[in-house]
Amino acid sequence: MTQPSPGQSESIGTYNNGCLAGAASLPLEGEGYQVMRSYRGRYYGHREMIRFLHDLSHGVQQLKLGQLLVGDIAMPRGGRFTSGHASHQTGLDADIWLKMADRPLSDAELVDVQPLPMVHLKDYRINRENWGEQQALLVQLAAADERVARIFVHPVIKEQLCQRQWTHRDWLRKVRPWWGHYYHFHVRLNCPAGDTSCTPQKAPPPGDGCGGELASWKPLMTEKQPKKKTARKKAKPAPPEQCLALLK
Template structure:
């Protein structure tokens, strides 16, 4: 019986290894110049910097995954954001996935996070740093009742709103992804300045964390930027279209079946980076 169990465990471990992408098997960043290469969902990262697992106002969670590497610009941004959050008494911020040591594609969990310019920040905000035991067992805190498409009032507070505002107001930030209900909650709030709301984009799945995406750093020759968000605060028809009650207008012309998109080709620099 013991032999069968061990064989089964070996098979599971072997299967997990086979499923892993080549990027997940690399455990160290490259040395030399730091560069984000390619697009957010089809690229890689040279000369990555690791975010220390704890610092002023933050802790990294699920560190055993080894996903706390980023472009130095991202690491600097995160440190400054958390330090400011601490000074404003927002609380102790929990940082989730950034990127792997050389960026690249994940086998599951993320389509983006490939160039070290994306980072997930949890919306559970403890008042004090977690203990070593707590940091290993802490669970996500949902802000949205997904089934009923409404905010969970007991979990949501001004702390979460101000942390998102603080991040979105930074010029280095290109976009922030949140669940549509969270975007709706932010739109309802009276803000003196609403320009930053343009960067906050609705996207399903982001009900317990928000996803920060930075612009390509200045001088990044091989980094592919994303088209800027449309003008306005995004609190009108665009946001309403995400609601399950939204009824799409009848098309005036018969729908044309879109052609399948070709598979993205990995930048040549990334192939070199992976094999170096």
């Protein structure tokens, strides 16, 4: 599908098995942000997500953090990508790079912009040449928004956020460690009010997630790790009936 369905936005199903009716497209350029790799056609989202991204970029401009680089959101009618993501199916997920541009990028640069790693993956430590005040404030700004359900970052990035002296720390509960998110963070919004077919995710555990839970993610660096057995691929669940109709 190359075009959204008509009507009001409605997220249907779960974040990793659903679809999106009445999607809105994020303009490829706006105040303080740019969409990367637009040729993929993944810049559609629930209207609530599009509003959130505009609000976030406005906040970034006010704090003078730099130019926001927006990655994948969803396809015109949501559903599964052919590659790259298990979620992003209901228009309520978006990837935002932690690399902050100090100027608008050219069209050629946006097609093949290179990520800026915030973590030394092999050493399980932060890359202090790339990670700094701008990145920490960007994550805080996004997580403090009441529309946000979760933000996924690499465990080392979560550790850096935990170590900072914040005036208010309630938003840290939403910042969840997850492998792979070492150069970008993944924003997930709550099901919007009135979207009765949207299935919410269970709320994060109480607390800021900075204690034993975070420590449990750290790999044993001194011992040789056993090889993981190759797991059989599970059959993908059937999409909701509303989605089957929408995607036809």
